[in-house]
Amino acid sequence: MSVPDLAGKTVSEAGAELAGKRLALQERGIEFSDRFESGRIMLQDPPAGSRIRVNRAIRVVVSGGSEMIEVPQLTGRSLEAAVKVLAEIGLQKGLVSQIHTPRYAAGRIIAQEPAAGAPRVRRNSAVDLLVSQGEIETKYVMPDLIERQAAATIARLGGLGFRVADIRYSYYPGHDPGIIINQFPRAGYSVSKRSLISLEVSR
Known part of the structure; x- marks a missing residue:
């Protein structure tokens, strides 16, 4: 018997389809995915098209949806430190703009978008940064x-x-x-x- 393609189907949909073919469904866990909606099957073993005997189980991994990450507070950090923090939690440096200001030392983050505490964002999302160039130097x-x-x-x-x-x-x-x-x-x-x-x- 040929293994059906279960990718993108819900567990209940896949279970019903397999039952009609005298096959069983076995869930092996949940993983984050940007490709598949939460609750949809993203991986299966054996793969679709393989040959399998009846009464055997198809093992599947179900999508937990996109991983959502809380944006950290970066204001006041150096640009280098901010980029390191973003990389460690799975976010990326976005656009970097610079302005002169006496309120922050040169190289320090003045503002960010999205702001810290904003709704969570997807993994690999970019955070735009505004960096101080320090006070304008009078000549x-x-x-x-x-x-x-x-x-x-x-x-x-x-x-x-x-x-x-x-x-x-x-x-x-x-x-x-x-x-x-x-x-x-x-x-x-x-x-x-x-x-x-x-x-x-x-x-």
Whole structure:
């Protein structure tokens, strides 16, 4: 006797068909499937078309439908960490957009779609991410600091949010102690508040 094709049929439909052929139906479990609706037969053994004797059992696996996964909270995570979390639970990174914002450090997730706690989504669904590029960096023109008093100038720069990272003291004939005799970046260069300023001061 030839084994009938049971794929896509309900257990009751398959059982009735097999009973008419003096065959039995044996359920071997439930597995998730995007192809078959929940409650439909997705696998059978022996396969359709095989030869089988009467009074034998056809073993089947029934679909539990698509596996639905809860979307995790990704806001505040780094992009790298968010992608890793998605991969671990069976979801994918979708579209990644970037904007400047002072609220989040650069590289951190600002928003996501679907949002965390939204209705569950199918396995392998994509989650779109909005990533911070940090605060827009304001550019300034480096002033000429040569011949200025070092102590007052350093204090002034610090008060404006700039960082003097390196101060070297050198003997310089004709200059009183504490006078700036060299600087980097040079006057006229473009700088930001993240730029590191180096000064050479007379001693």
